[in-house]
Amino acid sequence: MADAFDLVVIGAGPGGYECAIKAAQLGLRVAVIEKRDRLGGTCLNVGCIPSKAMLHASELFHEAGTSFEDMGIEVPKPKLNLQQMLAFKDEAIDGNTKGIEFLFKKNKIEWVKGEGQIEAPGKVKAGDRTLETKSIVIATGSDVAKLPGVEIDEKTVVSSTGALELGKVPGKLLVVGGGVIGLELGSVWGRLGAEVTVVEFLDNILPGTDGEVVKNFTRTLKKQGFSFRLGTKVTKVEKAKSGVKVTVEPAKGGEAEILDADIVLVAIGRVAYTQGLGLDKAGVKTDKRGRVEVDASFKTNVDGIYAIGDVIAGPMLAHKAMEEGVALAERLAGHYGAVNYDVIPGVVYTSPEVASVGKTEEQLKEAGIDYNAGKFPFTANGRAKANKTTEGFVKILADKKTDRVLGVHIIGVGAGELIAQAVVAMELSSSSEDIARMCIAHPTMSEAVKEAALAVTGSPIHM
Ligand code: FAD
Numbered sequence: 113m114a115d116a117f118d119l120v121v122i123g124a125g126p127g128g129y130e131c132a133i134k135a136a137q138l139g140l141r142v143a144v145i146e147k148r149d150r151l152g153g154t155c156l157n158v159g160c161i162p163s164k165a166m167l168h169a170s171e172l173f174h175e176a177g178t179s180f181e182d183m184g185i186e187v188p189k190p191k192l193n194l195q196q197m198l199a200f201k202d203e204a205i206d207g208n209t210k211g212i213e214f215l216f217k218k219n220k221i222e223w224v225k226g227e228g229q230i231e232a233p234g235k236v237k238a239g240d241r242t243l244e245t246k247s248i249v250i251a252t253g254s255d256v257a258k259l260p261g262v263e264i265d266e267k268t269v270v271s272s273t274g275a276l277e278l279g280k281v282p283g284k285l286l287v288v289g290g291g292v293i294g295l296e297l298g299s300v301w302g303r304l305g306a307e308v309t310v311v312e313f314l315d316n317i318l319p320g321t322d323g324e325v326v327k328n329f330t331r332t333l334k335k336q337g338f339s340f341r342l343g344t345k346v347t348k349v350e351k352a353k354s355g356v357k358v359t360v361e362p363a364k365g366g367e368a369e370i371l372d373a374d375i376v377l378v379a380i381g382r383v384a385y386t387q388g389l390g391l392d393k394a395g396v397k398t399d400k401r402g403r404v405e406v407d408a409s410f411k412t413n414v415d416g417i418y419a420i421g422d423v424i425a426g427p428m429l430a431h432k433a434m435e436e437g438v439a440l441a442e443r444l445a446g447h448y449g450a451v452n453y454d455v456i457p458g459v460v461y462t463s464p465e466v467a468s469v470g471k472t473e474e475q476l477k478e479a480g481i482d483y484n485a486g487k488f489p490f491t492a493n494g495r496a497k498a499n500k501t502t503e504g505f506v507k508i509l510a511d512k513k514t515d516r517v518l519g520v521h522i523i524g525v526g527a528g529e530l531i532a533q534a535v536v537a538m539e540l541s542s543s544s545e546d547i548a549r550m551c552i553a554h555p556t557m558s559e560a561v562k563e564a565a566l567a568v569t570g571s572p573i574h575m
């Protein structure tokens with residue numbers, strides 16, 4: 113017999129689980145089909161959470177070996193117990209995924225284990241069950257983008273998933289792709305002792321990030337030991353007796369060169385994942401990049417079928433997926449829900465962190481929008497001086513006529529937390545003067561945001 117629900121969500125990542133919880137809170141009868149043996153999707157199992165646990169642990173390991181002595185803390189040279197560090201990471205996954213299981217039980221959401229396949233609008237198959245439902249939400253996320261001709265064995269040629277599981281620190285780690293994954297996971301293994309080389313196709317790392325930030329960040333990463341081969345493409349990856357031989361050549365063409373590595377991390381982006389979902393049978397349209405097409409209310413071309421998160425267009429970020437999940441649940445329960453795509457922050461959790469929200473200087477110039485820029489370096493911030501975390505700056509871009517904040521870009525320790533101030537300001541359509549007039553606790557790194565705002569139209573106090 114078929115089971116009847118108001119909503120069946122396929123995929124229990126941040127998009128799917130938040131959609132399910134919100135819908136249940138609003139009174140809908142909800143089931144979630146998830147084929148992994150744990151809830152939480154890419155983010156909790158092989159993405160955001162494990163990578164941040166490894167970034168945290170490796171940063172402390174590095175700091176204990178470098179900056180403790182300056183503060184008068186004398187400890188023996190730290191010794192790495194990698195197995196224990198990986199166990200620490202696994203505990204973080206366990207705690208978080210169990211947390212979602214608890215929330216499902218609390219909200220009476222049924223977790224249907226197995227692969228979901230859409231039979232028709234209103235009907236989803238999972239194993240030997242057929243679930244009948246008013247609405248179907250596709251929240252199946254994304255998968256690693258493959259480099260043509262390169263097999264990822266997750267042992268010597270790895271994706272981010274294998275790079276979170278390496279059994280020993282590689283002597284030489286070659287990262288293909290200077291994006292977020294390459295720089296975060298490159299940082300982890302670099303801090304633990306690997307020699308890290310990043311091969312990036314474009315002339316700069318972190319495409320889409322404010323140019324001034326990228327320049328500053330590249331310099332910092334080089335000081336940390338990163339080597340960059342920019343404007344370079346990988347043409348062949350061959351496994352050797354020990355390690356891997358990687359053939360590279362200039363992106364624009366030219367002489368080839370072979371680089372040796374113990375481990376190669378392929379991090380050239382992610383692609384929407386819709387395998388086995390039955391989209392063709394249901395008649396659901398996808399775009400050229402395989403992403404499910406939706407309208408502004410997350411509806412596909414088929415009535416009663418919706419999609420959210422990495423499987424649709426937009427930044428592949430957990431919080432973007434979550435906001436879409438909540439907005440859609442609200443709509444399905446008869447309320448109004450929407451996502452403000454102009455104010456979605458992005459954070460690179462390296463040391464220092466890079467965080468931004470809104471438009472970059474390059475984007476404003478391209479759009480022909482006149483703006484004022486205010487910048488404040490952490491070298492002039494009292495707390496940063498006390499903590500010896502003076503790298504980086506805050507930059508605020510505001511409309512020249514109206515002073516409305518259009519973009520905020522931060523590089524510095526704790527930038528991922530500081531950016532939340534900018535998100536609040538932009539969500540409330542604040543001017544730079546609004547931020548400049550707020551009373552911010554002293555001494556905090558947050559004062560640099562206020563000072564940057566003061567710099568937009570006048571001058572900061574501490575410079
Ligand atoms: P996913 O999290 O991918 O979840 C989809 C789920 O659907 C999966 O569990 C999958 O098993 C399941 N599924 C697929 N098909 C079916 C089917 N037919 N039936 C049943 N189940 C199915 N984002 C950030 O914002 N911050 C970060 O710090 C961050 N770090 C990251 C680090 C790494 C290494 C990676 C790889 C990604 C990171 N991301 C980060 C991106 C983030 O993980 C994704 O944007 C987010 O997980 C997308 O959520 P989602 O719900 O759309 O899909």
Ligand code: NAI
Binds near residue numbers: 428
């Ligand atoms: P990405 O899109 O961030 O970066 C990929 C990089 O690879 C780009 O710089 C691109 O120019 C380069 N590239 C593409 N093809 C190449 C080739 N053949 N040779 C050399 N370089 C090539 O993708 P990444 O780092 O794989 O991350 C995937 C997704 O996961 C991102 O969309 C990101 O949003 C998300 N993510 C988010 C994190 C965060 O929010 N902190 C952390 C990790 C991942």
